[in-house]
Amino acid sequence: MQTNLNGKIAAIIAILLVFLFGIFGIPHGSLKQTLQDRIHLGLDLKGGVHLVLQVHTAEAVAANSDSDQQRIQQSLKETAPAATASKPDPKEPVIVVSNVPSDKSGAVRDLLSGGAYADYDLSSENGGFRLSMKQSAIKALRDRTLDTSIETIRGRVDSLGVSEPVIQKYGLGEDQILIELPGVENVDRIQSIIQSTARLEIHEVLNDGKSFTSQQEAEAASAGQDAIAVQGGNTPDATAWWLLRRISIVQGPDFRDARPSKDETGRDSVSFNLTVAAGDRFYDYTSANIGKYMAIVLDNHVREVATINGSIRDNGQISGGMSKQAASELSLMLRTGSLPASFSYLETRTVGPSLGASSIRQGVIAAVVGMLAVMVFMLIYYRGAGINADLALILNLVILLGFMGFFHATLTLPGIAGVILTIGMGVDSNVLIFERIREEIALGKSASAAVQNGFAHAWVTILDTHVTTLVSAFILFFVGTGPVKGFAITLAFGLLANLFTAVFVSRVIFDSVLARKQRGEALSI
Numbered sequence: 001m002q003t004n005l006n007g008k009i010a011a012i013i014a015i016l017l018v019f020l021f022g023i024f025g026i027p028h029g030s031l032k033q034t035l036q037d038r039i040h041l042g043l044d045l046k047g048g049v050h051l052v053l054q055v056h057t058a059e060a061v062a063a064n065s066d067s068d069q070q071r072i073q074q075s076l077k078e079t080a081p082a083a084t085a086s087k088p089d090p091k092e093p094v095i096v097v098s099n100v101p102s103d104k105s106g107a108v109r110d111l112l113s114g115g116a117y118a119d120y121d122l123s124s125e126n127g128g129f130r131l132s133m134k135q136s137a138i139k140a141l142r143d144r145t146l147d148t149s150i151e152t153i154r155g156r157v158d159s160l161g162v163s164e165p166v167i168q169k170y171g172l173g174e175d176q177i178l179i180e181l182p183g184v185e186n187v188d189r190i191q192s193i194i195q196s197t198a199r200l201e202i203h204e205v206l207n208d209g210k211s212f213t214s215q216q217e218a219e220a221a222s223a224g225q226d227a228i229a230v231q232g233g234n235t236p237d238a239t240a241w242w243l244l245r246r247i248s249i250v251q252g253p254d255f256r257d258a259r260p261s262k263d264e265t266g267r268d269s270v271s272f273n274l275t276v277a278a279g280d281r282f283y284d285y286t287s288a289n290i291g292k293y294m295a296i297v298l299d300n301h302v303r304e305v306a307t308i309n310g311s312i313r314d315n316g317q318i319s320g321g322m323s324k325q326a327a328s329e330l331s332l333m334l335r336t337g338s339l340p341a342s343f344s345y346l347e348t349r350t351v352g353p354s355l356g357a358s359s360i361r362q363g364v365i366a367a368v369v370g371m372l373a374v375m376v377f378m379l380i381y382y383r384g385a386g387i388n389a390d391l392a393l394i395l396n397l398v399i400l401l402g403f404m405g406f407f408h409a410t411l412t413l414p415g416i417a418g419v420i421l422t423i424g425m426g427v428d429s430n431v432l433i434f435e436r437i438r439e440e441i442a443l444g445k446s447a448s449a450a451v452q453n454g455f456a457h458a459w460v461t462i463l464d465t466h467v468t469t470l471v472s473a474f475i476l477f478f479v480g481t482g483p484v485k486g487f488a489i490t491l492a493f494g495l496l497a498n499l500f501t502a503v504f505v506s507r508v509i510f511d512s513v514l515a516r517k518q519r520g521e522a523l524s525i
Contacts, residue, residue: 005515008508016395019402038405042412042486043166043180043351045360049187051179051194052170052347055149057142058091059341063251064141065093065133068117070247072097072131079111080104083128086226090246093133095120100128145340146175152339156193157181171479176346182410187350200272201251201297202282202316203230203244205305209293211240218243230295232302242302244295249285252340254278256314258331260324263317268327271317279314287311363416370420371397374427382434384524388509389430392501396426399497400490409493412486422494425469429502432458437525447523451510459503466495 025038043050065087072085072095083100100108112122112129119137123130146169154167157179170176184190206227212218218229218241228246232238254274261271274282286294286308296304296316375393378386400422404411437454445453473495476488514523 005508005511008504009512012395012505012508016398019399019405022402022405023398025405038408039401040408040410041182041360042410042415043182044413045363045411046182047351048180048182048184049190050347050349050351051191051345052173053177053179053343054173054346055146055175055177055343056341057145057175060145061093061133061138061141062091063340065095066090066247068120068131069095071116072112075111076108079107083108093138095131096125096128097131098126098128102127142175146177148340149343150177153177153179153194157190173346177343191348200255201248203246203248203295203297204285204289205293205295206243206245209305209307211242211305213241215241217241230297230300230302232295232297234304238302240302242295242305244297244302248297249294250274250278250282260327260331261317268324269317270327270331271315272331274314274316276314283311283313359413363413367416367420367423371423374423378427378430382525384513385434385437385510388506388513389427389434391509392430392506393423393426395505396422396494396497396501399500400494403493403497404490409489410486411490414484414487415490418487418490418494421491422498425466425495426498426502428465429458429462429498430506432461433502433506434525437523441523441525447517447521448514450523451507451514455503455507462499462502466499470495 023038024034069085069087076083076085076097080100083097083104085095085097087095097108097112108129109122112120112131117131120131120133123132150167150169154165157165157167165182166178166180168178170178179194181190206225207221211233212221212229215229215231222229222243225243226246227243229241230244231241233240233242254277256273256275258270258272261269263269290308290310292308293305294308295302296306371393375386375390378389380386382389397419400419403409409415433454436458437450440450440453441447470492473488473492477485477492480488517523
C-alpha cells in the first residue's frame with residue numbers, strides 16, 4: 001500500500017515538473033520575456049489592430065466567366081468562325097453564343113457541352129446557345145475566392161514579420177475575413193498593404209493607341225467594341241483616359257515572381273516574371289501585334305502604355321515615378337499573389353499597448369484575488385482538508401499554464417476569464433467531494449471508508465459536469481472568433497487539468513494523510 005502511494009506521489013511530482021518546464025522552458029533573459037516566449041499575448045493584451053473585411057466575391061465569379069468567354073471565343077475560331085461569344089451583363093456569369101450557322105450548330109453544342117464548361121447549364125437561344133453558371137459552381141468559386149484571399153493576405157502579413165497574426169473566416173457574416181495583428185504599431189502601412197488588391201493586368205489598347213480627355217469621350221468611342229475606359233498614363237499625375245479591350249491578356253495569377261529593380265534611366269521600378277503558360281500566351285499575342293499598343297493596369301489605373309516593338313515571353317518591367325518603398329511594397333504584393341477580388345472594411349479597431357498593459361494588470365489582479373479568496377475560504381470552512389483543496393488548485397493552475405506553454409497558445413482577456421472560471425470549477429469539484437465525505441462521516445463511517453465512498457459517489461457528478469462544459473468549450477472554439485476561441489481553449493485545458501487534480505491528486509493527498517493517522521483517528525474536514 002505504502003509503495004503504491006509513493007509511486008503516485010512520485011508521478012504527481014514528475015507531472016508538476018513537466019508542466020513547470022512547459023511554462024518556463026529553458027530560462028533566458030528576464031522572467032517576463034521567458035513567459036511571453038512560451039505563452040503569447042493576444043490582441044487585447046498586447047495591443048494591435050483588429051479588422052473585419054467584406055470580400056466582393058462576385059468580382060471573382062465575373063472574372064472567371066470572362067476567362068471562359070475568352071476561351072470559347074478562341075475555340076469558335078476553329079469550329080464556327082462566324083459565331084461570337086459575349087456577356088450581356090459583365091457582372092453576371094452568363095455567356096451567350098450567337099451567329100451560329102445551322103450546319104455548325106451540332107459542333108458548337110458539342111464544344112460547349114464538353115467537360116471544360118461543366119460548371120454551366122447549356123440551353124438553346126435564338127439560333128445560338130446560352131451558358132449560365134450553376135449555383136453550385138458559383139458557391140464553390142466564392143468559397144475558393146475567400147480561401148485564396150485569406151492565404152494571400154497571410155502571405156503579405158508574414159512577409160512583414162508580424163508575429164502570431166489571426167487571419168481567418170469571420171463566422172458572423174458571409175464572405176468576411178477577420179484579421180488581428182498583435183503588436184502592430186504602423187497601422188496605416190499595414191492597412192495600405194492589406195487593402196491594395198494589386199490587381200496587375202495587361203490589356204490591349206484600342207483606338208490606335210490614342211488617349212481621350214474624358215471618360216465620356218472614351219466611352220463614346222467604344223460603340224460596338226467590348227471595351228472599358230481606364231484613366232492613367234506614363235506619369236503618376238496623368239489624367240488621360242484610354243480605351244482598353246475589356247478582357248485582359250494576362251492578369252494577377254499569371255505573375256510568378258516580382259522584385260524591386262531599376263529601369264534604364266535609374267528610376268525605381270518593379271521587374272516581373274510570368275508563368276510558363278501565361279508567357280506562351282503573351283508571346284503569341286505580342287508576336288501577332290507588333291507596332292500596336294498595350295497598357296499595364298494596376299488596381300484599375302493605367303500605369304504605363306507601351307508600344308509592342310517585338311515578341312515578349314515571360315519578363316517585363318513596371319516603371320514610372322514610384323518611390324523605393326512603393327516599388328518594394330508593389331513587388332511584395334505581386335510576389336505573394338494578387339487578391340482574386342477587392343474588399344471593403346466593415347470594422348477597424350485598434351488597441352493601444354497601454355490599454356493592453358492595463359488589461360493584463362487588472363486580469364492578473366482579478367485572478368490572484370479570486371484564487372486567494374477561494375483558498376482562504378477552503379481553509380476556514382474545511383480546515384485541514386482545505387490544504388488539500390488549495391494544493392490541488394495550485395497544481396491545476398500549473399498544469400493549465402503548462403498546457404498553454406507547450407502549445408504556444410495565445411492568452412487573451414477572455415482567456416484570463418477562462419482561467420478564473422477554471423478555478424471556480426476546481427473549487428466546485430472539491431466541494432462536491434468534501435461534502436460527500438462529511439455525509440459519510442456523519443453516517444458513522446470510518447475516515448478511510450468515508451474518503452473512499454466520497455470520491456466514488458462524487459466521481460459521476462464531477463465527470464458529468466466537466467463533460468457537458470467541455471462540449472460547450474469545443475463548440476465555442478469551432479464557431480467562435482479570436483477572443484472567444486481564447487476563452488474556449490483555456491476553459492478546455494483547465495477542465496482537463498481539474499479532472500486530474502480533483503479526482504487523482506486530491507485522493508492521493510487524502511490517502512497520504514490517512515496513512516499517517518492512527519486507526520479511528522478523526523479526519524479534519
